[in-house]
Amino acid sequence: MNKPKTTKAKPAPAPGIKFSIDGRECLARAGQTILEAAKDNGIYIPSLCAYDGLKPAGSCRICTVRVGGRHQAACTFPVSDGMSVESAVPDLEDMRKAVVEMLFVEGNHMCPTCEKSGNCELQALAYRFQMLVPRFPYLFPKKDVEPAGTKLLMEQNRCVKCLRCARGIRTADNKAVFGSLHRSRKKKMFVDLGLASALSERWARTAMDRCPVGCILRKEVGFAVPIGRRKYDQAPIGSDIEKPRS
């Protein structure tokens, strides 16, 4: 059985690239993306679809930074020597908040009823950005809860199309369990029921844990961790990465 990949596989070459984020001098290794390099330098760039060990998708654009006056997704854009990156500047931070707000109105995110509440990355970003109310009108789209084999279910109301499941959940013989259907507004994630049923208990858990929101859920469990002890109850998302400015 293949193991969940959560750590970087290769031994790291010495960081030889000099670049800067918001004027802070940073070091990076060749081939690193801005997001990875920022993390290594103790700088948190808010992101949602990015996941350690998975190929970047650049689908959510929350990690958008400015390089040479142009907007780029930090999770896909490689660092280069002498590069100057803008990240924690008011207009980019407001744009990130706007993207989070869009995701909230595009789905049906009923936090009080959600098993992932307190451990949800979308919610944690909203907390970090102090979103009190989305600036956009709620769409209340009609979506369903769908079966996803014997172990999982898919709450389509909460899907943010980050593609983490499609990128990262595979069977022992390397078949993708999740995929996407259609494009643009009609885009939705779907699951192969047979392959999902055949997932081991550990991989079923991994599928649920990798989903940043409460879309992919392990059946018959939920609300296991009490309020106050959940992942984002005490400290904001990203605070494990951030080093205080010296």
Place this chain on the structure above:
Amino acid sequence: MSKPVIATASLAGCFGCHMSILDIDERILQLVELVEFNKSPVDDIKTITKPVDVGLIEGGCCNSENVEVLRSFRKNCKVLISLGECAIMGGLPAMRNGIPIRECLEEAYYRSPTIDPSDARIMPNDEDLPIILDKVYPNHEIVPVDYYLPGCPPSADLIWKALVALLEGKPLDLSYGLLKFD
């Protein structure tokens, strides 16, 4: 100087947010010293009788009566606050928003497990009843709203800090952990 006047109402909500107001514990004695309550389930005054400084609205709008109460609050309150998830985004009542209204009513009055199959099918339809809306609306989609206090319910600390900040005319310090959607 007369005390600032506070009014509260629960629209399509569960009164949980009002419970959270009471949950400020002994600080409620301080609150009563600081402010005067007008229309509110807390003192059972039914309609607004004087100009209100701060109006707190729990719940969104699911029927015509909710809209009427909300509009009267907007008209009479200097500052209007949406209190809790239902007021801000419709909350649990808004889970019916994707379902046609007839289907919702039939589920409740024709197909509910507690209905005796031998009974006649009766759907409430009286002119004295408020008309149910096509969907549950967040309050700011009906009238302009000044502030939002999220939570299900918003914590007593958040409500207290927000009221104190408003009365003192200072910005609200939203330290991490005060802002919660659940």
